[in-house]
Amino acid sequence: MKKYCFVFIFSLFVISSCQKNKNAVHAKVDKRIELMSIISRIAGFEEYNQPTIKSYSNKINTHFNEHKNHEIFEFIEEMRDSTHLAYDALMTMAIYLDEDKVYETNYPVSEIEKKDNRWTENYINQFLLLLKDFYLKSDFESFFRMNKSLYDSIENEAVKLTGNINYDWFSDTFSFNKKTDFRLILGVALGYGNYGLVREDKEVFYSIIGCGENVDLQKDPFYDDKVPTIIHEYCHSFINPVTAQNKDLFQNAGSILYSKNKKEMNNQAYGDWESVINESLVRAFVIKYMKENNFSREKVLREIAINKKIGFVWIKELVDILDKIQAQIDQKYSNKFITELSKEFDWLAQNIDSIKHDFYTNKSKVISVQPFQNNSTNIATDTIDISFTFDDALIEDLYAIGPVKYFDRFPEYEKVCFSDNHKTITMKNVILEPNKNYEIKLTGKWFFTEDTRNCEDYILKFSTK
Numbered sequence: 001m002k003k004y005c006f007v008f009i010f011s012l013f014v015i016s017s018c019q020k021n022k023n024a025v026h027a028k029v030d031k032r033i034e035l036m037s038i039i040s041r042i043a044g045f046e047e048y049n050q051p052t053i054k055s056y057s058n059k060i061n062t063h064f065n066e067h068k069n070h071e072i073f074e075f076i077e078e079m080r081d082s083t084h085l086a087y088d089a090l091m092t093m094a095i096y097l098d099e100d101k102v103y104e105t106n107y108p109v110s111e112i113e114k115k116d117n118r119w120t121e122n123y124i125n126q127f128l129l130l131l132k133d134f135y136l137k138s139d140f141e142s143f144f145r146m147n148k149s150l151y152d153s154i155e156n157e158a159v160k161l162t163g164n165i166n167y168d169w170f171s172d173t174f175s176f177n178k179k180t181d182f183r184l185i186l187g188v189a190l191g192y193g194n195y196g197l198v199r200e201d202k203e204v205f206y207s208i209i210g211c212g213e214n215v216d217l218q219k220d221p222f223y224d225d226k227v228p229t230i231i232h233e234y235c236h237s238f239i240n241p242v243t244a245q246n247k248d249l250f251q252n253a254g255s256i257l258y259s260k261n262k263k264e265m266n267n268q269a270y271g272d273w274e275s276v277i278n279e280s281l282v283r284a285f286v287i288k289y290m291k292e293n294n295f296s297r298e299k300v301l302r303e304i305a306i307n308k309k310i311g312f313v314w315i316k317e318l319v320d321i322l323d324k325i326q327a328q329i330d331q332k333y334s335n336k337f338i339t340e341l342s343k344e345f346d347w348l349a350q351n352i353d354s355i356k357h358d359f360y361t362n363k364s365k366v367i368s369v370q371p372f373q374n375n376s377t378n379i380a381t382d383t384i385d386i387s388f389t390f391d392d393a394l395i396e397d398l399y400a401i402g403p404v405k406y407f408d409r410f411p412e413y414e415k416v417c418f419s420d421n422h423k424t425i426t427m428k429n430v431i432l433e434p435n436k437n438y439e440i441k442l443t444g445k446w447f448f449t450e451d452t453r454n455c456e457d458y459i460l461k462f463s464t465k
Contacts, residue, residue: 023077025167027158027184029145029151032102033086034207035135036094037189038064041071045080045089047269050191051213056150062188079127080216083118087269092116093127095182095206103132107201125155133241147188154186154211165227166293173285174238181206184230187211194229196236201453202279204421207233228303231289235282240292242338243277248344250277256349257314260356264311277345283307284318291319301395305448313359314348316452364392366450366458378465379433386413386427388442388458393422400446401427403458404439422450437463 038047038060051057079085096112098104105112109124119127134140181204187193190210197206208228243250254273257280258265265276282367287307290300307315321344329337348355370387372379396418401412414429425442432438440460447455 004268005248020302025165025182026161026186027157027162027186028092029154029188030099030185030208032094032097032099033091033187034144034189035097035102035131035140036090037187037193039076039131039134039188040090042068043076045086045090047193048090049156051148052189052191052211053213056147058189059147063143063146064138065169067134067316070130070137071135072127072134075127075130076169079118079123083120085118087193088195088197089116089118090207091197093119093124095197095199095204095304103135104128107176109357110200111168121420151186151188154215156431158184158186160270165230166289169293170234170238173288173332175334181355182234183207184209196233197239198237198241200241205234205237207231209233228286232282232286235285236278238333239281239285240278242333243274243281244343246338247274249338250274250345253277253342253349254346257345257352259315260352263269268310280312280410281313281379282320283312284322285318287315288322296362298396301393301448301452302398305395305398308359308452309445309454314352316357317348317355318344342372359454362453363444364394364447364453364455365392366456367391369460372462374460374462376462379462381432381464383429383431387424387432388426388460388462389424390447390449390455391423393454394418394425394452395448395452396422398446398448399424399425399441402441402443404441406439409437409439411431432464434464437461 008028023389030239037048041060042064069365076085077105090228091203092115096105096107096115098106105124105128109121112119112124114122131141170180170182179343181202183204183206185208187195187210188316190208192212193210195206195208197208198204209226213345221328225289251273254277258270258273259274259278265271268279270276270279290303304316304319321341325337325340325344329340369391371384372447399416399417411433412431413427415427417426417428418424419426438461442455444455444457449455
């Protein structure tokens with residue numbers, strides 16, 4: 001079968017001897033999260049219709065098909081239009097539902113509105129009435145019980161993750177009560193969605209992680225590459241409230257960063273300056289976690305590179321800033337820390353044009369190709385290796401090799417290998433057919449040097465005799 005190699009790696013990180021916390025957090029599937037996710041999925045909310053386990057998706061469709069016209073769906077669609085109900089708003093409601101009677105809340109609805117103003121008190125009261133009606137009429141309880149074996153399997157595999165996460169790092173990094181209740185929730189209906197939320201009233205920190213469609217129940221249904229994402233979502237619970245309490249310190253810098261990177265941020269549903277500040281800090285602290293918990297240098301560099309690729313081109317500078325402030329100020333994420341951090345964000349905003357210019361123009365490039373030159377003709381028909389050498393060392397396993405436009409001009413090959421010095425990438429066992437024009441494109445934005453610079457696109461054209 002013909003291979004087209006587009007390696008789009010967002011979080012391919014394997015744990016490397018991370019410090020274990022003796023108080024490992026139990027990972028579980030939460031009925032409240034599944035209920036709100038399934039309702040949002042049936043309502044057609046795009047962010048809740050990402051691919052999930054196919055058999056589970058089929059069960060959702062079968063079980064709830066006759067209830068898809070329930071009044072609750074029209075109601076939340078109306079809320080979506082009027083209050084922009086989306087993304088974490090649904091999960092916010094979920095964590096304020098009762099853990100037993102999941103269609104009720106014992107929390108003052110006025111306080112939920114303060115937590116997320118997309119949920120007004122009037123909307124909450126109406127929603128809870130419809131939620132209870134849907135829950136009972138659709139017999140959600142039996143659906144949840146029916147899938148217990150699946151939930152158990154995913155929870156059991158996730159135990160591997162909880163033992164590898166250093167929860168003490170959070171208290172070493174942020175100021176908070178060590179009795180805080182960390183909860184790792186596995187969202188089976190979430191697909192690839194992930195959310196980080198906190199219930200301040202109970203000091204409960206949630207990292208809600210979607211399982212995605214690539215769950216192999218015969219092997220590992222929940223992979224180690226989720227750990228940076230889990231840390232990411234927990235960090236939101238520490239960082240977002242501090243940003244909200246210090247808007248006057250961060251708004252100017254955040255507004256500049258957002259305006260100069262609006263397209264990249266909007267593509268990820270980060271639609272305001274506050275989201276840009278929060279995401280920047282969360283991503284920088286994830287990199288710090290990796291550096292401080294025995295992740296390999298290559299995995300840390302890969303995380304930096306990916307964040308630059310999706311628009312956070314200032315991420316390396318921000319990590320360096322956090323290191324500097326922590327070395328100077330002993331108080332963890334204190335008022336003094338935040339004040340210094342805001343000044344550094346002002347510096348980032350003032351220098352963002354220069355940072356972007358360096359990233360987008362100072363690129364590595366292909367300097368040679370073997371075993372023939374570009375635009376060669378009459379190449380012998382054979383199975384060969386084709387190698388591309390760059391002018392700088394690359395981060396391994398971050399690349400995109402594929403056709404330029406016509407798929408029939410892209411050759412079959414076995415695999416891609418990197419040289420020991422990481423400057424050469426080789427397509428192994430390329431099969432060439434006679435009398436044919438070939439084109440191979442190396443998409444530069446998916447190649448990164450070890451100092452996390454992008455590479456220029458490169459197109460190889462040749463023909464066989």
